[in-house]
Each structure stands twice: as C-alpha cells, then as structure tokens.
C-alpha cells in the first residue's frame with residue numbers, strides 16, 4: 026500500500042523542535058502560523074527591531090509550505106489576460122512586478138542568511154499540447170508582452186514529449202522549500218525571535234494590547250498577523266471570497282534526467298499539471314503535480330494519484346514505484362485571482378494573508394513584505410492592490426456568489442435522507458484504517474475504524490460553520506467541503522478555518538465508557 030502523505034522534502038531534513046507556549050508572554054507582534062508567510066513576516070519584523078513570537082499549532086514548516094513544489098514564477102494560476110480584464114493594465118503590471126519583487130526577496134534571503142537550499146534561476150514554460158491550447162497561449166503571450174515581462178513564445182521545451190509550443194518565462198526560480206524555511210527560521214531565532222510549537226490559537230481579541238488566546242496560554246501583542254494559510258479570524262466574510270482545493274503530487278526517484286531539462290513546466294489542462302525536477306542529496310526526483318479538486322468533493326481521493334501515475338507513465342515513460350513519494354496538500358483560491366493581504370475587515374491591529382492559489386511561496390513572501398511594511402509604517406507599492414477588504418473588481422462578484430452557493434448546497438444536500446449509508450451492516454463494512462459518515466440510530470456519525478479494528482465515532486458537523494465532513498481515504502482525514510477545514514481521524518484540526526475539534530460521540534449500542542473506543546492520541550497527525 027503506497028504511503029500517500031510523505032512529501033519528498035521530509036526525507037533529508039529533520040527540523041529543530043521548539044517548546045509549546047507555557048503561560049503568558051508579551052511581545053510587539055504575534056504571528057499565528059509558521060509557514061512561509063509567518064516565518065518571513067517574523068524575520069522581516071525582527072530585523073526591523075520588533076519583539077516577535079510565532080505561535081504554531083503543530084510544527085514549523087509542515088503546513089502547506091512543507092508540501093509545496095516551490096515553482097517561483099511570475100506566471101500566476103490566473104492568466105494575465107484575465108488579470109488585465111479585472112484589474113486593468115496598471116493593476117496587472119503591478120501584480121507581475123509584485124511576483125518579481127518576491128522572487129528577488131527570496132534570492133536575497135538565501136544570500137543574506139547563507140541558506141544552502143539549491144536556489145536556482147531557471148526558465149518556466151507554460152506549454153500547449155493542442156492547437157486550441159496554442160491559440161490561448163498566443164493570446165497570453167500578447168498579454169504578457171503588454172506588461173513588459175521577460176517572456177517569449179517558443180516552439181520547443183526541454184521535455185521528453187512533443188508539444189505544440191510554449192510560453193517561456195526567463196529568470197524564474199526553484200529551491201528546496203524546507204531548507205529555505207529552516208534558514209529563515211534560524212535567522213529569526215538568532216535575532217531573538219521566539220517560536221512556540223504545538224500551540225493552537227483558538228481566538229484573537231483585538232485591543233491594547235491584542236490577546237492571542239491559545240490552548241497553552243495567551244500572547245499579548247500590539248499587532249497580530251494571522252498567517253494560518255486561511256484566516257481563523259473573520260469566520261464568514263473573507264471565506265465567502267475563498268475556495269479551498271486539494272492538489273496532488275508524485276515524486277519519482279529518477280536514475281537519469283528522464284529527458285527533462287533544467288526548468289519548470291505547466292500545461293494548459295484544467296486543472297493543470299505542474300512539473301519540475303529536484304536534486305536532493307545524491308538523488309534526482311521528477312515532481313509532477315495536479316489533479317486538483319475542491320476539498321471534500323472527491324469520492325475517491327486515491328484516484329488523483331492513479332491519474333498522475335498514468336500521466337508520468339505516458340509522458341515520461343516511467344512507472345511510479347510503491348517506494349516513490351505521493352502527497353497532497355491544500356491551496357486556497359481567491360475570487361479575483363490575487364491574494365487578500367492586509368487589515369482584517371475593520372480591524373486596525375489584526376492582519377490577514379490568504380488566497381495564494383498555487384503561487385503561495387512567492388505570494389506568502391509578498392504578503393510578509395506588505396504586512397511588515399504596514400506594521401513598520403512604510404508605504405508598500407502593492408498594499409492597495411492586495412487589500413484584503415476589497416470587493417472590487419466587479420468581475421469577481423460572480424465568482425464570490427458562486428463560491429458562496431457551495432455552502433448552502435452542502436448544508437442541504439449532505440443532510441438529505443438517503444445521502445449516507447445506514448445501520449449496523451454499513452458499520453461492520455468499514456475496513457481498518459478507513460472512515461465513513463453513517464446514519465446510526467437516526468443520527469449522523471463520522472465513524473473511523475483503527476488498524477486494530479476498533480471503532481470510534483465523532484460528530485460529522487464541522488466546527489467552523491456546520492457543514493458535514495467527508496472522509497478522505499488518501500490522507501485519512503475528515504474534510505469539510507464548505508471552506509476546507511480538515512480534521513484527523515480522531516477529530517483534531519488539521520486545516521482551518523475551524524479551530525475546535527469534532528465532537529466525540531457514542532456509537533449507539535455502546536456505553537458511555539466505551540466511547541471513543543480507542544485512544545484518541547494513538548496516531549500522530551499526518552505530515
């Protein structure tokens with residue numbers, strides 16, 4: 026049985042551990058979340074002389090920043106043709122220069138902090154495989170020319186299969202994301218920065234000072250940056266402008282180049298595939314990702330891996346071995362194609378950063394630059410464009426409405442009679458290591474059977490806004506289709522916006538003492 030949750034980055038990089046918060050502390054700025062956004066913000070602010078604490082629910086760098094494929098590119102998930110129509114030439118030009126600024130900030134950090142993370146400047150190729158895709162690419166080439174990007178249409182790319190042309194972006198970059206993040210983390214700690222791991226923030230009270238309330242104590246801070254990938258404050262409004270997707274990657278151990286040149290590549294399928302290679306130690310890996318779907322909406326979460334394996338077989342002539350890497354992660358897409366960065370609604374002291382889609386290594390860095398400037402009272406050229414409270418441009422209103430429709434749809438459809446299996450037979454059919462939402466004794470329960478065959482039950486009602494979770498067999502998690510919260514088999518939060526665990530329940534016919542029927546802490550959360 027292949028391991029679905031192990032990223033290629035986890036192999037060679039044991040991370041230092043930081044203690045949980047013990048009691049209360051006071052700092053200038055509290056940062057919630059230790060991914061690319063949180064650690065970059067923390068370092069920039071510590072460099073500017075602020076006392077900063079990072080509060081991380083699990084381990085630093087093991088959220089989505091530990092699952093990324095780290096293409097650092099000026100090309101965004103949303104084509105520039107679309108961005109021009111939404112933000113005008115000036116806005117799209119600013120978005121492109123923001124991407125460049127983030128790549129250069131990352132390049133500077135690797136030098137300033139001496140981070141040996143294999144930062145490489147490589148070309149990026151958006152490639153077409155059909156004539157129709159080629160026509161779209163030609164229009165995109167015209168759009169990026171207007172923006173002054175260093176990009177050109179070419180007939181070939183260094184790939185082992187034939188293509189119908191590509192748009193080549195020069196001076197893009199790749200790196201080893203975990204080594205990079207660990208380098209930033211070391212630089213932050215060397216400046217006196219504090220990190221608290223295994224400390225989950227459950228609420229933020231804005232005031233003077235703000236109070237960041239966690240399960241371990243309270244951090245008092247003048248300002249707070251919520252860098253939790255999705256905001257855990259602003260439980261409704263901002264989420265109406267966001268949609269959470271799962272995306273999948275296979276990492277294949279290659280004996281040779283497999284015909285793939287130095288560069289990164291993405292196709293024009295919907296959802297698209299993204300491709301690059303990475304050397305780690307004495308091994309070279311082919312990384313192929315894609316097959317995205319909305320969180321909680323795939324019936325069979327092992328199938329995307331099978332489709333990626335087939336893609337690798339057909340395009341690269343390689344079989345993906347059971348020992349190769351397979352992992353998935355979450356991306357959060359904004360309604361208009363640009364991230365939301367800045368003040369949380371009307372708040373003056375609490376800041377959010379989210380909606381990076383598949384560009385979060387650059388956009389998390391960008392968000393950190395914007396928020397650090399805001400806190401240091403420095404005008405930032407990208408702050409207005411990314412303003413988290415924007416509802417413009419009007420073109421995004423339709424997208425906001427359609428994302429919002431998913432919420433009532435799931436609230437109703439998932440509760441209809443007959444939408445889940447019922448009774449003792451369905452319960453008995455759950456195999457070890459799997460979960461299912463069932464109706465038992467007239468009540469919906471999220472039931473998991475552990476490797477020893479013991480059953481445990483939870484309420485399937487998501488603790489964010491009440492949708493019903495679905496079982497994700499690849500990642501062994503309960504996933505909420507409404508705003509992307511995820512919980513481990515025992516109900517603990519893996520991804521927000523939820524901050525509270527699923528409620529433990531009793532399986533009808535068992536006694537109070539028997540529920541849950543197994544040790545809730547038996548399994549560590551997935552990587």
Ligand SMILES: Cc1cc2nc3c(=O)[nH]c(=O)nc-3n(C[C@H](O)[C@H](O)[C@H](O)COP(=O)(O)OP(=O)(O)OC[C@H]3O[C@@H](n4cnc5c(N)ncnc54)[C@H](O)[C@@H]3O)c2cc1C
Nearest residue numbers: 058060061062082088089090093094096226354384385386
């Ligand atoms: C498979 C995959 C491939 C990708 N490929 C690319 C790519 O090629 N290029 C690119 O630019 N981007 C890519 N991305 C996107 C990018 O990796 C992410 O957008 C980015 O890493 C998000 O960074 P973050 O700091 O916002 O979130 P994270 O790295 O997830 O950090 C957030 C942290 O907050 C913590 N947290 C959450 N809730 C709480 C709480 N209540 N209390 C305390 N802590 C909390 C989490 O545990 C986590 O550690 C990819 C993503 C995935 C999943």
Ligand code: FES
Nearest residue numbers: 487489490505508
């Ligand atoms: S994530 Fe919002 S209801 Fe579950």
